[in-house]
Amino acid sequence: MRKLFPILTAVLLCGATGMAFAHNCPNEMKAIDAKLSTKPALSQDDAAKVAKLRADGEAYHKAGNHDEAMKSLLEAKKILGI
Known part of the structure; x- marks a missing residue:
């Protein structure tokens, strides 16, 4: 049981990290939209x-x-x- 606890903790943390990245997509889109609103000098x-x-x-x-x-x-x- 003592060896199982660290393994379960590691699995749980990995799952939480994946969910954090999944919810970061909207923040990345907002950052792109904010930069685009400043009309950056880009080629066509x-x-x-x-x-x-x-x-x-x-x-x-x-x-x-x-x-x-x-x-x-x-x-x-x-x-x-950015």
Whole structure:
């Protein structure tokens, strides 16, 4: 029983971490939207790519695919320099 407790604690913490990332998608979208509202100087290609990545990230988030959502949203933030 003494060995089982640390294992269960580790599993619980890993699960909590996953849920925290899942709920971070909206914050990433808000950061992208805030940056876009300042009208950053982007090429047409970069602006289109950011818009697509932002939309894809939201779609993945709504579908419950938070890993892909974060990947798309972080790529958009990278292009925006945030």
